[in-house]
Amino acid sequence: MNAVAKHVTRRLLEVSNATAEQAQSRNSRLRTRFPARPAEPSWPHTARPLEETLRRLTAPPFLPAVNGTRAGRRRGVTKLLQWLSSFPGETWQQRWVASGAEGFPGAAWVELPLRWLRECGSSPSYDCGDLSSGLLMLICGDVIRPGLPWMLTRTHRHLASVMAEVRDPDGFARLHQLAESGPTSSRKDS
Template sequence: MTRHGRVARTPVSPRDPALLTTSIPEPRSTARGSGRATAHRDELARLAENLLSEPTVRNLWRQQLSLTRIFDWLEGFPADTWQDRWLLSGSDDLGSGWGPRGLSAGTRSRFTAGLGTLIVLQVVRPSYSWLFGSRLLGVYDAYRRQNQPALFAELKQRAGGQRCDEHATEALNVLTRMSIVTGKDLLAFDLEDLTDYARARRDNGRTVTALPLAYDILHAVGGLKDSPPTLREAQARGQLTPAELIDRHPIANRAVRDVLVHYLAERSAVLDYGSLVNHAQMLADLFWGDLQRHHPAISSLNLTDEVAQAWKQRVRVLPDGRPRRTAHAVFLAVRSF
């Protein structure tokens, strides 16, 4: 920002492939799509039968019942794709508390089984925060058998040869979650996909201890092309500029984006790099990113009291419902801004 109150234009950083338009762009990790987003429920039910290792009459009946439950529920939300219906349900922000209220244990089990089938078929792609907060017994294994099974098998073999079973399994789960959420081929992942995953883990108060091993085994099978052989070397490539830090978070309004970039540039004179990264994430994601998700047409930093108070309530809680321990730091950063 200049001394006269005008905001100078700054170029979009090379790390933001989407031009900043009037609508909110898609996240950087864009899914290739399974082609089943608009498939009829009967077609998906037929595809699901191939997932059963023991297609007995009873198992087929149980699968059909689970899919009927989840299809009937999702069709209650007005959208053209199953993914959009899932998002409209609000469940993506609820973790283990997703779905209709007041379900019995048995009915909830059927809903969970049906949703797991849709995840395996790449019909529904929940967020990282949802996956972290949900127990999906058997879904990850089924997903690996259905999607790029030969490559997943090679990754499993390499992971097992390097670390203990528990650590190897978690490294494999890291790559599975990334595939579920982004919808990308394993060999199409890049460093920013892993960075997105690490950020999501930390935002949910979880560790990323298996991420280096996930990087190692993916690199060993031909993934992460043109990247160093280890995650440590890849992360040592240098510091991002204020513009690049802000542009890691899609901001629809160019004027607001420019204000954030100039403010971060000013703060860079007195903050270490780690603090600068945290500031960018708090301002561009937890503050403005949250506001534009809930108010897509928002274009002014002059918030009404109602909008501001609602934002404060949201930021106090993590996506899985737990209190955000760093909420006070977010408030302080926004107040200073």
């Protein structure tokens, strides 16, 4: 019996040996072909009241198995929502933008709510960790949508796993399945 071998001819990436001018031209064509979508000003989860948002983000599917993680997330969400409430806006997203946090790359954003918490007389215990966990919940819960430039300055080792767990488990499972069945190079990206 003859074995059937599958061969895929891969086209070399046109950027591999491209000059800066060629890459710029290619990127310009791609931006024209795939224009950025405008940011939505509002969506259901960003327009919910504080208590409803807090209840939602501290209930399944947002509850991790570890009690300490669960408590830190609850404290973080509570502190961040209280801090964001001090800014003008009809939605959490508008308040997030008004906070100026996106002007502070990486982990530097945490200084803004920390300063506010100190001024309000809040106990500083666990604040940095809590705020980071709270931000994770606000993003994964689609309460706020930080801009891409700011997100690229942040690293959070749990973002992808928590997003897959709470936002769209079926979609992420399908994506993982597609990556597993695709070329070897796509497997390391999943």
